[in-house]
């Protein structure tokens with residue numbers, strides 16, 4: 001089983017709870033339904049956000065775009081709500097979101 005398939009450890013989840021990306025997403029939540037219209041990725045090839053590790057592609061280009069995106073928090077909130085594990089969303093990799101999802105479901109989704 002690959003590392004990305006392992007269940008997150010309690011230590012990983014604790015670290016995710018302190019991650020500023022997750023905290024901002026929890027603050028924004030569902031309050032910005034129009035976020036997709038303002039994403040920096042609107043004019044970028046979507047494949048950029050779905051790198052293929054088997055082809056030695058990395059998420060770095062997508063993460064760089066997300067880092068300057070004004071709707072990163074709303075995008076991440078959407079991905080966590082959707083439970084989306086593929087590609088880069090809201091400045092996070094699938095593995096990062098897998099860990100964040102545990103904290104997300106404990107707080108936002110349970111509210």
Ligand code: SF4
Pocket residue numbers: 036038039040041042049065066067069070071072073075076088089090091
């Ligand atoms: S955070 Fe990244 S994936 Fe989300 S809208 Fe912005 S550029 Fe696109």
